[in-house]
Amino acid sequence: MKALTTMQAAYWVGRQSEAPLGGVSAHLYAEFNGCDLDVERLRQAVTALYLHHPMLRLRITVDGQQTIDACGPRHCLHIDDFRHTDAPEAANALDAKRRQKSSQKLPLEQGIPCDISLSLLPEGHSRLHVDLDMIAGDAMGFRVLMEDLAQFYHHCPAAPDNDGVPYFDYLDRRHADTELHQRRTRAQAWWRERLAQLPPAPHLLRAPERCQSDRLALQLSAAEAQALADAAKAHRVTLSSLFLALFAITVGHGWNLRRFRLNVPLFHQDAEGIEGIIGDFSNLVLLGVELNPAENLPAFCRRLMDHLAELLAHADYPGVSVMRDLSRLHGSMQPSPVVFTAGFGIRGKALFSDQVTRTFGPLDWVISQGPQVALDAQVAHANGGILINWDLRLDAFPDRLPQRLFATYSALLQQAARHPDSFRRPLAQLLSQCLPETQAPVRQLLHRLLARVAPGVRLRDDDDITALPAPEAALLALLGVLNKYLPVTLTPQDLAAHPTPAMLAALICERDPNAAKGAQMLLKGLAPQA
Incomplete structure (x- = not known):
């Protein structure tokens, strides 16, 4: 039994909070559209997955500790059979299932942080539904889950020999790491010197009501993705910084702000020895953004990345702790409801390998949810191009505003892809051309x-x-x-x-x-x- 990490505890408290944007779980849900899956092989693969990854059986105790349950009947593949329903009825059933799972709270108190189900459809088609609570595994852990599930489907392994929990071993190593504690103390002092200068977070634009989570998505083609990569390279900036800079411009426009902060998640910063382990290895940094309308895009990208590099050098002090310190400084909760994640640096480049998409079909739907988050933007290589995904709490925005902001972000990306010369124009002019x-x-x-x-x-x-x-x-x-x-x-x-x-x-x-x-x-x- 282990204490929750700083990030896990924040998720656990947030899912029980009655504050605005609270009361929801931090989880990642995805759907894959496949064909001709062998149901029995998939059933065996799911059972093997639960056996090999103890965190998929994580239970949170009444006193807020984490422990691992034994593998039981609830840790299995769930099946919904729609093969004999007509097309409209099947579509309605799948839509209802999507709505329910996109906002569900998995019962961590019962040792169920993961939900895997299969919808059987006419003519051999199927839809695989996978939901993972982020207390048990972060976004990279979700990727490990899918890679291993595909591997086990093709070659189901024998049961593991031991009952150890690699993630708990990782926590023990960190707890005993005196050098890490020293770096954390230095990083804490660095952050506290700068707390008062942190820009404000984008404020909620409407008082949240009943949770209404949804997503906006755009799939860039391979040609568009290559055009953006070429343009970034020509101007000596990274692809991640380009997407981040254009997102920051969009946020500044949407909230009418020149100075604000964004949450930028980090994954597997100390990856040695933890490859293939499902667990919460995430962190975040609070990125202060200052927009200068007269600055051009390459200069803004480089300034952002220089600042982000400085923050990463002091990331041993957890971002959640920085937010708590900030709340104490201001005497009230200081959330950061806008999040940006670039997944371009992951191993293998694409979000999921060819083996995953060949086995289960292409990714058809993905959405994440988290307490205190109104907008979570993610960009990653997928389906041969780049997937832009905005996960939204629609109840936190005026009607149609997220759609207008998403259109602005899309227009900025298309402008950058089609007209690389626009990089040298001032940011205000670049934005005005997209509005x-x-x-x-x-x-x-x-x-x-x-x-x-x-x-x-x-x-x-x-x-x-x-x-x-x-x-x-x-x-x-x-x-x-x-x-x-x-x-x-x-x-x-x-x-x-x-x-x-x-x-x-x-x-x-x-x-x-x-x-x-x-x-x-x-x-x-x-x-x-x-």
Whole structure:
């Protein structure tokens, strides 16, 4: 019997919490669409999986300790037979099963942190459903689970010789590691010196109600993934930093923030001797983000990665402990509800090996859930390209906002893939080009007013306003009109830092989410310049 780790304890407390976004389990659920599976072989493989990985039989005791149950009748493959139902009825049953499992709380008190079931469908088709509570195994542990399940399906091994728990042995080694304790003490001091300077987390945009978890997903093709990899390499940034930077730009736009923090999970940072073990080896760092609209994308990527490298050097002090220290400093709980995970560095590159997808079929659905998390974004190689997956608590967002933000993130990625030259444009301009539908009225208003300041001069979105043959007084008059009729406060310094109509429109919309509506009203009363 062992005490829960810092991360496990946070998950355990969070699933019982009544705080906003609390009361849910931290778990990862996936579905694979297959064909012609041998049910008996799969049944034997699942039994072998439970025998070989003790953490799949993890039980949490009433006093919050973790122990391992003996393998019993509940540790098996569960089967739902829909082979003789018509197509609409089968589809409804699968949809109901997905909804139930996407938000379920596995009964850890009964020694069941893992749920594996098979839905049998007409014409030999099937759907494999796998759910793992993250107290028992992290995202890399889920990958181990699937790899071993595929291996055992093809070559079922004999029962293991001993009853040891490799994960508990790992915890014992860490507890006895005096050098680790020293590094942790140094990292704790480093973090505490910087707590007061940490930016705020993106705030919840709506008071969470009944838990409504869902996902938004985009599968990039092999060509698109290669184009992004080539562009990142050409600008000497990593693929992970590119996806992280564009995500940070999207969050800044969605929450109207220049400074904020993100949770960045870490997996298997000290991987020696733990390969193939299912357990919670995760950690997280609190990444402070500061957006500079005039900075270009490569510079932002490098700044982010330099900062992340500094955080990783002090990750021996757990991120959950940093969050607790931060809450004590501010006198209230300081959550970090937005998470970003890049899985590009995993061994074998793809999220699941060819053997997994050949055996069980392609990944059809994956969703994670966790207490205090409103948006968990993940990117990883999958299905020959790159899978972008956003796991959401829809009840924490105004209607349709997550879809609009996801569309913005997708547009930024497509812009980077198709137009590598856009990397050198300022971030504000890069974003504005991906939001034409929201910023078009503001740009149109700017063009109309600028035509009055400099009659006869035709402007494009990327032209420099400050280079026009217009007196300084006229430009100040332009700012005065904008400040009078739009609820923003623009200064000559703002104009100097955002000198094009596209950049200035992006700044106006960033400061006032309703600027487009105000611009449309002004345009109705503003006659076109002859």
